[in-house]
Amino acid sequence: MSRTMISVPKTAKRGDVLEIKAMIQHKMETGHRVDSKGVPIPRDIVHRFVCTYGGVEVFAADLFPAMSANPFIAFTTVALESGTLQFAWTDDQGRTETASAEIAVE
Amino acid sequence: MNARRVPSNAGLDRRGFLAAGTGLLVIALARPAIAARPSLEEAMRTFAGGAEIQTGRVILDIPPLVEDGNAVGVTVAVESPMTEAEHVKRIALINQKNPQADVAVFHLGPRAGRGWVSTRIRLATSQTVVAVAELSDGTFWSAQSEVFVTLAACIEDLE
Numbered sequence: 001m002s003r004t005m006i007s008v009p010k011t012a013k014r015g016d017v018l019e020i021k022a023m024i025q026h027k028m029e030t031g032h033r034v035d036s037k038g039v040p041i042p043r044d045i046v047h048r049f050v051c052t053y054g055g056v057e058v059f060a061a062d063l064f065p066a067m068s069a070n071p072f073i074a075f076t077t078v079a080l081e082s083g084t085l086q087f088a089w090t091d092d093q094g095r096t097e098t099a100s101a102e103i104a105v106e
Numbered sequence: 107m108n109a110r111r112v113p114s115n116a117g118l119d120r121r122g123f124l125a126a127g128t129g130l131l132v133i134a135l136a137r138p139a140i141a142a143r144p145s146l147e148e149a150m151r152t153f154a155g156g157a158e159i160q161t162g163r164v165i166l167d168i169p170p171l172v173e174d175g176n177a178v179g180v181t182v183a184v185e186s187p188m189t190e191a192e193h194v195k196r197i198a199l200i201n202q203k204n205p206q207a208d209v210a211v212f213h214l215g216p217r218a219g220r221g222w223v224s225t226r227i228r229l230a231t232s233q234t235v236v237a238v239a240e241l242s243d244g245t246f247w248s249a250q251s252e253v254f255v256t257l258a259a260c261i262e263d264l265e
Contacts, residue, residue, distance in 0.1 A: 017219035
């Protein structure tokens with residue numbers, strides 16, 4: 001679907017609160033625009049973002065057309081264990097884009 | 107004997123009605139949604155499921171004046187220990203004057219560590235933006251900010 005960019009610390013101490021940044025390239029077509037012929041352009045946005053950490057959902061977002069194009073979300077999560085953070089963005093067409101990052105927690 | 111096929115009135119009426127109904131449906135779907143949207147207060151009430159929303163505990167950080175309504179940076183911070191016993195469950199961003207009231211709903215929980223989220227939103231015009239936080243004890247808290255927007259988003263074709 002699109003390029004994704006995530007920022008996750010590579011290492012952390014157990015209990016640290018990590019700041020995570022996630023962005024995906026997406027037009028986020030609102031459904032309110034019309035083309036040059038006056039035909040409405042259908043809505044097509046990323047409507048769901050989920051982050052899992054070691055397989056457990058730690059953050060999620062329901063997104064609406066008022067989110068900017070190339071939606072950017074920054075959030076926090078507690079460094080509990082070494083493992084994989086997985087990110088998934090789902091759009092109105094049912095397409096899902098994923099990304100992941102490893103973190104080493106001591 | 108003349109065998110004439112006479113369509114029954116009932117059949118014609120039903121067919122006619124279905125055709126007209128389908129036509130109306132197509133027209134309704136083709137028209138862009140300019141129907142009335144809920145007010146800011148109504149949208150907040152819907153999010154809170156009718157529970158009382160108190161002011162406080164939420165800091166909504168959004169610029170009071172923006173040049174471009176297409177990418178307005180917003181940060182929400184909620185006072186909370188973020189423990190299993192006491193944490194932020196959801197944070198909603200709601201607007202006053204865009205075509206639709208909802209902007210986003212963020213789902214947090216004790217693993218978040220902080221009741222904090224930052225994002226970028228579209229504002230169609232100068233308006234009030236509200237952040238509502240749902241806490242694990244069932245209470246709702248909010249903060250609001252006025253934003254003056256020079257260049258509208260959502261309804262203008264900028265490309």
